[in-house]
Amino acid sequence: MKDIHSYWAYIVLAILIFTVVNAIIGLQQKKKFTDKDFRLGLFTLIVSHLQLLIGLGWYFMSPWYKALKDNGSEIMGDKTTRLLAVEHPTVMIIGIILITIGWSKHKKKTTDRAKFKTFALFYGLALLLILSRIPWNNWF
Numbered sequence: 001m002k003d004i005h006s007y008w009a010y011i012v013l014a015i016l017i018f019t020v021v022n023a024i025i026g027l028q029q030k031k032k033f034t035d036k037d038f039r040l041g042l043f044t045l046i047v048s049h050l051q052l053l054i055g056l057g058w059y060f061m062s063p064w065y066k067a068l069k070d071n072g073s074e075i076m077g078d079k080t081t082r083l084l085a086v087e088h089p090t091v092m093i094i095g096i097i098l099i100t101i102g103w104s105k106h107k108k109k110t111t112d113r114a115k116f117k118t119f120a121l122f123y124g125l126a127l128l129l130i131l132s133r134i135p136w137n138n139w140f
């Protein structure tokens with residue numbers, strides 16, 4: 001489960017970065033919001049929701065959840081364990097919520113510009129949050 005979560009993260013980050021860059025370019029160059037842009041946003045939503053499920057599955061099997069329950073103050077007192085047991089899961093969930101809000105908001109927008117703007121804003125914010133709380137030292 002941990003390995004799947006670790007490998008799936010490459011796909012999540014790659015597609016999320018691609019979608020944000022695509023939205024910023026679309027906005028700057030006043031492009032038409034096409035089917036391709038719609039599918040990119042949808043694919044990012046699906047891939048990140050799958051990562052949420054894998055992450056939740058792994059979290060409750062991982063030593064971090066048990067350690068947090070049994071020894072909360074010690075886990076919270078150390079920044080490495082706090083990142084794995086609390087900050088990473090919480091911030092990733094917030095990031096995925098932002099992606100979900102961005103997806104549903106973009107559908108209600110009627111102009112190409114507003115659709116790209118919604119993706120750039122919500123998916124972009126999610127990307128920044130996700131990048132800020134990845135346990136980089138464990139991953140590489």
Ligand code: HEM
Pocket residue numbers: 002005006009012013048051052055056058059062064084085088089090092093095096130134135138139
């Ligand atoms: C966009 C969503 C997410 C991304 C990109 C992501 C990415 C990652 C990465 C790259 C690692 C390091 C893997 C490694 O050590 O090889 C990791 C670890 C971990 N993730 Fe996530 N994650 C996401 C969401 C979640 C969620 C929602 C949860 C739980 C609710 C979660 C729980 C964990 C846990 C417990 C670890 C620690 C693994 C360990 O060292 O034992 N992740 N995640």
